Amino acid sequence: xxxxxxxxxxxxxxxxxxxxxxxxxxxxxxxxxxxxxxxxxxxxxxxxxxxxxxxxxxxxxxxxxxxxxxxxxxxxxxxxxxxxxxxxxxxxxxxxxxxxxxxxxxxxxxxxxxxxxxxxxxxxxxxxxxxxxxxxxxxxxxxxxxxxxxxxxxxxxxxxxxxxxxxxxxxxxxxxxxxxxxxxxxxxxxxxxxxxxxxxxxxxxxxxxxxxxxxxxxxxxxxxxxxxxxxxxxxxxxxxxxxxxxxxxxxxxxxxxxxxxxxxxxxxxxxxxxxxxxxxxxxxxxxxxxxxxxxxxxxxxxxxxxxxxxxxxxxxxxxxxxxxxxxxxxxxxxxxxxxxxxxxxxxxxxxxxxxxxxxxxxxxxxxxxxxxxxxxxxxxxxxxxxxxxxxxxxxxxxxxxxxxxxxxxxxxxxxxxxxxxxxxxxxxxxx
Amino acid sequence: xxxxxxxxxxxxxxxxxxxxxxxxxxxxxxxxxxxxxxxxxxxxxxxxxxxxxxxxxxxxxxxxxxxxxxxxxxxxxxxxxxxxxxxxxxxxxxxxxxxxxxxxxxxxxxxxxxxxxxxxxxxxxxxxxxxxxxxxxxxxxxx
Numbered sequence: 001x002x003x004x005x006x007x008x009x010x011x012x013x014x015x016x017x018x019x020x021x022x023x024x025x026x027x028x029x030x031x032x033x034x035x036x037x038x039x040x041x042x043x044x045x046x047x048x049x050x051x052x053x054x055x056x057x058x059x060x061x062x063x064x065x066x067x068x069x070x071x072x073x074x075x076x077x078x079x080x081x082x083x084x085x086x087x088x089x090x091x092x093x094x095x096x097x098x099x100x101x102x103x104x105x106x107x108x109x110x111x112x113x114x115x116x117x118x119x120x121x122x123x124x125x126x127x128x129x130x131x132x133x134x135x136x137x138x139x140x141x142x143x144x145x146x147x148x149x150x151x152x153x154x155x156x157x158x159x160x161x162x163x164x165x166x167x168x169x170x171x172x173x174x175x176x177x178x179x180x181x182x183x184x185x186x187x188x189x190x191x192x193x194x195x196x197x198x199x200x201x202x203x204x205x206x207x208x209x210x211x212x213x214x215x216x217x218x219x220x221x222x223x224x225x226x227x228x229x230x231x232x233x234x235x236x237x238x239x240x241x242x243x244x245x246x247x248x249x250x251x252x253x254x255x256x257x258x259x260x261x262x263x264x265x266x267x268x269x270x271x272x273x274x275x276x277x278x279x280x281x282x283x284x285x286x287x288x289x290x291x292x293x294x295x296x297x298x299x300x301x302x303x304x305x306x307x308x309x310x311x312x313x314x315x316x317x318x319x320x321x322x323x324x325x326x327x328x329x330x331x332x333x334x335x336x337x338x339x340x341x342x343x344x345x346x347x348x349x350x351x352x353x354x355x356x357x358x359x360x361x362x363x364x365x366x367x368x369x370x371x372x373x374x375x376x377x378x379x380x381x382x383x384x385x386x387x388x389x390x391x392x393x394x395x396x397x398x399x400x401x402x403x404x405x406x407x408x409x410x411x412x413x414x415x416x417x418x419x420x421x422x423x424x425x426x427x428x429x430x431x
Numbered sequence: 432x433x434x435x436x437x438x439x440x441x442x443x444x445x446x447x448x449x450x451x452x453x454x455x456x457x458x459x460x461x462x463x464x465x466x467x468x469x470x471x472x473x474x475x476x477x478x479x480x481x482x483x484x485x486x487x488x489x490x491x492x493x494x495x496x497x498x499x500x501x502x503x504x505x506x507x508x509x510x511x512x513x514x515x516x517x518x519x520x521x522x523x524x525x526x527x528x529x530x531x532x533x534x535x536x537x538x539x540x541x542x543x544x545x546x547x548x549x550x551x552x553x554x555x556x557x558x559x560x561x562x563x564x565x566x567x568x569x570x571x572x573x574x
Contacts, residue, residue, distance in 0.1 A: 076543050079551040142550045209542035212450050273450040276457060340539045347510065354517065358532035359539065 011071050011085035013345045017414060018093060019068025020334055024407035026060025026100070027327065031378075031400025033108075039389035044311035045318060051107040057322050058190060059100040061403075065330045066198060067092065070133060070150075072337065077205050078147045080136035088132045095125035103168070116172035119165050126161045130154050145221035149201025152229050156193025160186060181239040184247070191321055192254065193232045199329055200224055200261055207265060210336050211281050212274035220264055228257050248302050255298040262291035279368035283332025286376060290324025316386045323379050323399070331375065331406055338410060339363050342417045351424040363413045371409055374402040434566035435553035437573045438481065442545045445474050449538065456522060456530045464530075465522050472515050475541075479508045481572045485565055486556060493559040500552050507544045511537060 030053050034041055041049035071089065074080040082088060099121030106114030137151050163186040170177045208215050231254045238247040265288045269281065297317055301308045339362035347356045381395035448471045455464035487501040514537040521530035560566075 077546060077550070079547070141555075143554070144550055205546060209546065210539070212446055212538075273447055275450070275454050336539070340536070343536055344540075354513070358514075358517070358529075359536040360528070360532035 010075055010344065011082065011089075013341055013417070015085045015089045016068040016072045016337070016341065018089060019064045019071075020338065020410055021407070021414065022093070022097065023061045023064040023068075023330075024403045024410065026056050026064065027403030028400045028407065029060065030056040031396045031398070031403055034396030035393045035400060036396070037392070039392050042312070042315050042386050042389065042392055045314045046311075048107050048110060050315060050318075052104045054318060054322065055100065055103050055107065057327065058195075059096070059103070062195060062322070062326050062330060064093075064096065065334065066195070067096070067129060069202075069330075069333060069337065070198075072341070073202060074133065074136050074140075074150075077202075078137065078140050078144075078150065079142040080140035082136045083132050088128065092125045092129045095121045095128075099125060106168075112168075112172040115168035119168050122161055123165065126157060130158050144204075145225065146201045146204045149197055149204070149221075149225040152225050153194055153197035153201060156189050156197055156229075156232070160190040160194050163189060178239055184238070185236045188232055188235050188254070191326075192228060192258075195326055196258065196261070197225060197228060199326070200228075202333075203265060206333065206336075207268060207284065211269060211272055211284070213268035213272040216264060216268065220260075224257065224261060228254070231257060251302055252299065255295040255302075258291055258298075259295035262288040262295065266292070278335075278365065279372050280332040280336040282369075282372055283328050283335070283375075286372075286379070287325045287329035287332070290320050290328065290379070294320040294325065312386050316383065319379070319382045319386060323382055328375065328379075331371075334406075334410065335363065335368050338413045342413060342420070346417065346420055346424060349421065349424050349428070351428060355424055355427065357416075357420055362416050363409060367405075367409050367412070371402060371405040374398065374405060378402045432566075433553075433557045434560050434563070434569065435486070435556055437566075437569045438478070438486070439549055439553065441474070441478055441481075441573045442549070445471065445478060445541075448474060449534075449541075453531070453534045453538075456534070457527055459525075459527055461522070461525050468518060468522050472519070475511070475515065477572065479512070481569055483508065485568055485572070486560075489560055489563060489565045490552075490556050493563075494555075500547075500555070504544070504548065504552065507540065511540060511544070514540065 033053060037049040041047055071082055071085050074082055099118045102114050102118035106112060133154055167182055167186060204216050204221050207213055231250055234250040294317060301313050307313050339359040342362040343359050378398035381391055381398050385391040385395040452464060452467035452471045455467050491497045491501055514533050517533040518530055
């Protein structure tokens with residue numbers, strides 16, 4: 001009757017955790033790279049270091065963590081069932097790690113053959129992941145705007161990787177393609193069509209769920225995703241149309257849509273019923289304030305020529321979007337997901353419920369808020385370093401430090417899972 | 432209004448009184464907190480009973496699915512009852528930390544449980560039970 005209805009098919013705990021445990025260490029690599037490179041790295045978005053930093057975080061941190069979260073989220077939120085999640089994760093993750101390292105090495109060494117080598121790895125990793133998830137997303141009996149946002153996001157991920165492939169091959173083979181326009185389209189799909197679309201779709205559920213806000217209004221969830229998709233398609237027409245006013249018009253509308261999502265989420269948080277703040281709600285607030293700042297700065301980029309022509313402006317926008325919005329939102333989510341997953345899997349071991357420690361015993365609140373403070377400091381230093389290059393090394397050290405702290409917090413969570421699991425099993429064997 | 436609309440609305444009501452209990456007990460205001468917690472526990476029990484005694488049996492009879500989604504939901508009700516018991520013990524012992532830990536766990540469990548019901552099970556129930564009188568009985572119980 002409903003053959004794909006998978007109410008209780010949460011994947012093995014190792015599936016999301018392998019992605020969560022790896023992601024922060026790419027952030028550490030990015031921080032170290034910036035600390036090593038120093039002042040010139042952030043002079044424009046085209047420096048080898050800036051390209052490497054962008055992909056270390058976008059692929060190494062964001063895509064890793066988002067992939068892990070999607071495996072966990074699909075069965076619960078949309079009742080879908082990813083085909084053999086352990087097998088898919090086993091195949092996807094190593095390819096993704098290797099592809100990211102090749103790509104970054106290619107940018108840093110300007111050996112474009114390495115970019116070419118990364119292409120098949122990404123096509124296999126992301127292609128396999130998109131197909132596995134798309135099957136689950138199209139066969140589920142569930143409905144709703146989260147489902148549609150996720151479907152659109154996976155389309156956005158596919159477009160991003162195909163454009164990335166075209167860019168990498170063009171560099172490696174010296175093909176004559178309009179690099180700047182294609183890069184603009186590639187990053188709009190990656191940050192907007194994939195990352196923001198997924199974040200919004202997931203927020204429709206998790207913002208009301210974790211923070212007890214009112215739900216997003218139906219007109220908003222019905223409008224946001226389709227409008228974002230339409231505007232991305234329009235933005236992608238910039239190369240075909242060749243009219244310089246087109247990217248300004250579509251870009252301004254895209255920024256307005258981003259701002260609307262950030263403002264709506266902040267408003268829901270502000271008017272929520274639950275007054276207790278935790279690392280997750282604070283991280284979401286940082287992410288949404290960064291998104292609003294991104295939209296306002298983006299408007300200045302388009303409207304004020306002196307700002308628009310400065311190559312550092314785009315770097316500023318990149319720091320706001322990648323570190324401010326996505327690293328913050330993803331970290332906040334991981335701080336809520338991992339203690340709950342520990343609890344969920346431990347209580348399935350069959351021990352009496354009272355033997356399973358509650359969520360707050362899985363990860364110390366102080367460790368989370370301390371890491372949050374360091375992350376905010378790193379974000380502010382990174383933003384300042386765009387205009388004051390002397391701060392770049394310090395910003396790199398701070399970001400490496402906050403990422404390492406996140407990595408350590410997640411390792412501690414997994415260690416507690418193991419400790420509690422062994423205790424429960426020992427009691428079951430020798431009651 | 433569909434058959435399951437009253438249950439859907441009652442989820443939101445439970446969320447609101449949960450927040451009251453969590454805030455008061457977290458702040459150590461045990462007089463207010465104990466009362467708010469009892470109100471929350473009572474409403475949640477009413478909700479579980481409405482589903483277990485009315486909606487699930489009707490759905491199982493109409494579809495023949497007795498070991499599917501309803502079984503999973505009953506299991507999660509058991510888990511939530513256990514957490515309610517831990518919260519009640521914490522209220523009795525006036526232990527804010529123990530209350531907060533159990534409350535946080537219950538909140539997430541409850542929210543993902545509601546999400547599965549609202550997105551998947553309730554629509555299935557609405558389809559399967561469209562012409563029955565289950566809806567009127569649910570309205571009566573959750574008034």
